Amino acid sequence: xxxxxxxxxxxxxxxxxxxxxxxxxxxxxxxxxxxxxxxxxxxxxxxxxxxxxxxxxxxxxxxxxxxxxxxxxxxxxxxxxxxxxxxxxxxxxxxxxxxxxxxxxxxxxxxxxxxxxxxxxxxxxxxxxxxxxxxxxxxxxxxxxxxxxxxxxxxxxxxxxxxxxxxxxxxxxxxxxxxxxxxxxxxxxxxxxxxxxxx
Numbered sequence: 774x775x776x777x778x779x780x781x782x783x784x785x786x787x788x789x790x791x792x793x794x795x796x797x798x799x800x801x802x803x804x805x806x807x808x809x810x811x812x813x814x815x816x817x818x819x820x821x822x823x824x825x826x827x828x829x830x831x832x833x834x835x836x837x838x839x840x841x842x843x844x845x846x847x848x849x850x851x852x853x854x855x856x857x858x859x860x861x862x863x864x865x866x867x868x869x870x871x872x873x874x875x876x877x878x879x880x881x882x883x884x885x886x887x888x889x890x891x892x893x894x895x896x897x898x899x900x901x902x903x904x905x906x907x908x909x910x911x912x913x914x915x916x917x918x919x920x921x922x923x924x925x926x927x928x929x930x931x932x933x934x935x936x937x938x939x940x941x942x943x944x945x946x947x948x949x950x951x952x953x954x955x956x957x958x959x960x961x962x963x964x965x966x967x968x969x970x971x972x
Contacts, residue, residue, distance in 0.1 A: 795814065818845070884908065884925050885930060
């Protein structure tokens with residue numbers, strides 16, 4: 774997205790260039806983006822989108838990403854989720870992990886644990902395996918944070934979270950037809966799923 778063609782001199786080209794040079798590159802190099810760079814990007818975004826208050830109001834990362842993907846770059850949504858109960862599909866650009874702290878959970882959970890716990894607790898799964906997965910994890914640090922730190926998982930195992938497929942029955946190894954959400958979370962992502970024979 775940050776390298777796709779845009780007309781030189783257009784607002785989209787300027788946003789693309791600023792995003793690449795002053796946001797993405799610093800994040801890759803030092804893991805941090807300075808406030809002054811975000812201010813310039815927000816000023817440019819306010820000229821090219823319909824979201825009010827970009828220059829003088831606090832915005833959630835999801836709002837900024839939606840503006841970039843939907844209005845500036847006009848891409849299709851990156852993620853598609855399906856609700857287990859209603860079978861309804863929701864398309865979004867960002868998976869925002871919203872959780873309450875579990876009394877049994879570590880003060881330093883891994884991304885994999887948080888993603889799995891969130892999706893299972895919400896009764897959702899990926900409609901298909903995402904090509905690009907943007908996650909917003911719960912805040913961590915010293916003040917008013919959910920966790921002391923969140924440890925990035927080097928790789929994410931999405932197989933059991935895609936398409937409603939839960940793997941094999943933990944007793945007889947046949948194709949699983951259901952799962953216990955509590956076991957799924959507490960068994961370090963090895964779900965206690967069962968087939969019709971066991972049920």
